[in-house]
Amino acid sequence: MLTALSIRDVVLIEALDLEFHDGLGVLTGETGAGKSILLDALGLALGARGDTALVRHGTAQAVVTASFDTPHRDGPIAALLNENGLDIDSGEPLIIRRIVKADGGSRAFINDQPASAGLLRELGTHLVEIHGQHDDRGLLAPSGHRALLDAFGRIDSGPAARAHRTWRAAESELATARAELHIQERDREWLEHAVAELTAFAPETGEEEILATRRAGMQRGEKIADDLRAIADLLEGSDGGLARLRQAARILERVGEDHEALGEALAAIDRAITEGAEAQDKVDEAAVALAFDPARLEEDETRLFDLRALARKHRVQPDDLAALTEELAARLDRIESGGAGIAALERALAEAAKTYDTEADVLTARRIEAAARLDAAVKGELAPLKLDAARFRTAIAPLAAESWGAAGKDRVEFEISTNPGAPFAALTKIASGGELSRFILALKVALAEEGGAATMIFDEIDRGVGGAVASAIGERLARLAGGTQLLVVTHSPQVAARGGHHLLIAKSHDGIVTRTGVIVLDDAARREEIARMLSGARITDEARAQADRLLETA
Numbered sequence: 001m002l003t004a005l006s007i008r009d010v011v012l013i014e015a016l017d018l019e020f021h022d023g024l025g026v027l028t029g030e031t032g033a034g035k036s037i038l039l040d041a042l043g044l045a046l047g048a049r050g051d052t053a054l055v056r057h058g059t060a061q062a063v064v065t066a067s068f069d070t071p072h073r074d075g076p077i078a079a080l081l082n083e084n085g086l087d088i089d090s091g092e093p094l095i096i097r098r099i100v101k102a103d104g105g106s107r108a109f110i111n112d113q114p115a116s117a118g119l120l121r122e123l124g125t126h127l128v129e130i131h132g133q134h135d136d137r138g139l140l141a142p143s144g145h146r147a148l149l150d151a152f153g154r155i156d157s158g159p160a161a162r163a164h165r166t167w168r169a170a171e172s173e174l175a176t177a178r179a180e181l182h183i184q185e186r187d188r189e190w191l192e193h194a195v196a197e198l199t200a201f202a203p204e205t206g207e208e209e210i211l212a213t214r215r216a217g218m219q220r221g222e223k224i225a226d227d228l229r230a231i232a233d234l235l236e237g238s239d240g241g242l243a244r245l246r247q248a249a250r251i252l253e254r255v256g257e258d259h260e261a262l263g264e265a266l267a268a269i270d271r272a273i274t275e276g277a278e279a280q281d282k283v284d285e286a287a288v289a290l291a292f293d294p295a296r297l298e299e300d301e302t303r304l305f306d307l308r309a310l311a312r313k314h315r316v317q318p319d320d321l322a323a324l325t326e327e328l329a330a331r332l333d334r335i336e337s338g339g340a341g342i343a344a345l346e347r348a349l350a351e352a353a354k355t356y357d358t359e360a361d362v363l364t365a366r367r368i369e370a371a372a373r374l375d376a377a378v379k380g381e382l383a384p385l386k387l388d389a390a391r392f393r394t395a396i397a398p399l400a401a402e403s404w405g406a407a408g409k410d411r412v413e414f415e416i417s418t419n420p421g422a423p424f425a426a427l428t429k430i431a432s433g434g435e436l437s438r439f440i441l442a443l444k445v446a447l448a449e450e451g452g453a454a455t456m457i458f459d460e461i462d463r464g465v466g467g468a469v470a471s472a473i474g475e476r477l478a479r480l481a482g483g484t485q486l487l488v489v490t491h492s493p494q495v496a497a498r499g500g501h502h503l504l505i506a507k508s509h510d511g512i513v514t515r516t517g518v519i520v521l522d523d524a525a526r527r528e529e530i531a532r533m534l535s536g537a538r539i540t541d542e543a544r545a546q547a548d549r550l551l552e553t554a
Helices: 035-045 075-083 117-127 142-152 158-186 188-201 207-236 241-258 260-289 294-314 318-385 433-450 467-483 523-535 541-553
Strands: 002-010 013-019 023-028 061-068 094-101 106-110 113-115 128-132 391-398 410-417 455-459 485-489 501-509 514-520
Touching: 002 035, 013 514, 023 467, 035 061, 035 094, 035 455, 035 485, 075 117, 094 117, 106 117, 142 318, 142 410, 142 433, 158 188, 158 318, 188 294, 188 318, 207 241, 207 260, 207 294, 207 318, 241 260, 294 318, 318 391, 318 410, 318 433, 318 467, 391 433, 433 455, 433 467, 467 485, 501 523, 523 541
Parallel strands: 023 485, 023 501, 128 455, 455 485
Antiparallel strands: 002 013, 002 061, 061 094, 094 106, 106 113, 391 410, 501 514
């Protein structure tokens, strides 16, 4: 609910601080007094375009602050605040401040935290409803009629929305699978050849290192084979070193006792023979290890070169060929079974579409039933508003298939016929200003139980009517204000008399500057204002008496 509005330097308003209450509040004043300025100022706080023309002449900026006493712990307001990173305690009032500079540009704040004008507009849809002859949103916007009908009929579109998401997801999944299958089918021949080639080759992880190591060993053995044989001849040949050492040892064994040094020489030769024999064993061991079979070397080299060539062909490392074989084989299997997969997805899509059809048809049936009740409710409001000849209907028409959505298959629009036999058409196309205002009121009264924004504003909704019609409008406005806050800008004394609180908008001039101000009227001042509205500039006793009667019956 709007609790306060503070205005600084907006057009003719220099400084103005207003408090508002629940129930029906009326704003009156002579034509041109500046009632529209108040609405423009509130519009700024609700995200309207920051027009520099609104800045009072000679000042640097205009500032509007609107305070709302609204629970925002849960619901759409809380969601908007959280989505935009605004940390506002649920116990605080919501304070929106908008600054428009005379040289262009504007700033906005929510509880002193910077915000965008776009966020103010989003919040505004949940905080305030403004209805008037030139309102192109709210009740006059066909885009919102379906939601209004659903709210009136308490129609839950959740099952249809979920079915729609499932249907669209199934469509997307099928389209993706078909696209992938098309690409895979295009590669089938290559895949078949590649899989056959890799499977026949049967690469193994780590095979390259094994082949390369074994090939390198055989190549080294081939190079030093002659050297190994020469070493063996030098050590073990008939004239080799070990044979000569053994001969020398046999001789020393015979003469070794003749001198101590000869015994030591024998011991040294024995050690040399032992070391030489060990050296010969190692040479023999290396010869066995480095022995190579030319046929095996050629076989290993061929396998190694083919392995590396295959890896280059598929642009992978040789050790990745085994995994690639499995991957390509799996792709080929998917192509082979792709038809079955597509068929399964097609069945899932058909089932999802059928479910959506069922849920959307349920929505349509419920909307038709709710539309009949809404039409009857609006009809009951038309006669007291002197719209006896008019007819109202909620038109429900099927949307084109490409426009079906989470809210179903229906297009909903409120239509009227103002004269017997006249065709139905959109509200804004055939209703005059006064008729349109009354239709809006009748609709709002019929929809009132379904709630909406906590604050509603009717801008001169009684224009062009008077007498009994104005009285009926006042009675319905008062009824509508029973559960909410309703502000009415009015020229009708019958409507003004229904108000729970009354604000007078007046213009003053000090010879230099013209200003607009607002006065909160007490009972006596309110009687005078209603009398003025009845009689004009010169207030008569008869007008005062009539004002008393209006106030008494309100």
